Amino acid sequence: MKLLITTLTIVLINFGAYAGFNHKTPVGKKNDVILEQWSNFLNEWNEVILVFGYGDDYEVCEEIKVFLTDRYNRKYRCTTIK
Numbered sequence: 001m002k003l004l005i006t007t008l009t010i011v012l013i014n015f016g017a018y019a020g021f022n023h024k025t026p027v028g029k030k031n032d033v034i035l036e037q038w039s040n041f042l043n044e045w046n047e048v049i050l051v052f053g054y055g056d057d058y059e060v061c062e063e064i065k066v067f068l069t070d071r072y073n074r075k076y077r078c079t080t081i082k
Contacts, residue, residue, distance in 0.1 A: 007071070008049070030081060033057040035064055038075035045077065 035049040051061045061078035069076055 031057065032081045033061040034079050034081065035061050035068075036077050036079060037068075038077075048076070051078075 032050060032052040034047050035051060036045040037048045038044075039046050049061075049064065051057045051064070054060045058078055058080060065076040065078055068074070
């Protein structure tokens with residue numbers, strides 16, 4: 001768990017995210033992106049990360065998805081909040 005938290009912190013710092021500080025639009029609203037992970041146990045998609053505040057949230061989500069897929073060998077997908 002410490003590794004996951006450390007990894008996500010490093011990813012967020014490298015992408016210049018500031019956890020929504022000075023964010024002028026509502027978070028978790030239209031055009032934000034959610035990274036989801038497939039759960040074989042529950043047989044459904046679980047929300048993992050909310051990506052917001054970037055020029056192209058979907059592109060950042062895809063980069064995180066590739067990193068996590070390579071690292072943990074699990075299924076991830078990015079979905080846009082409509």
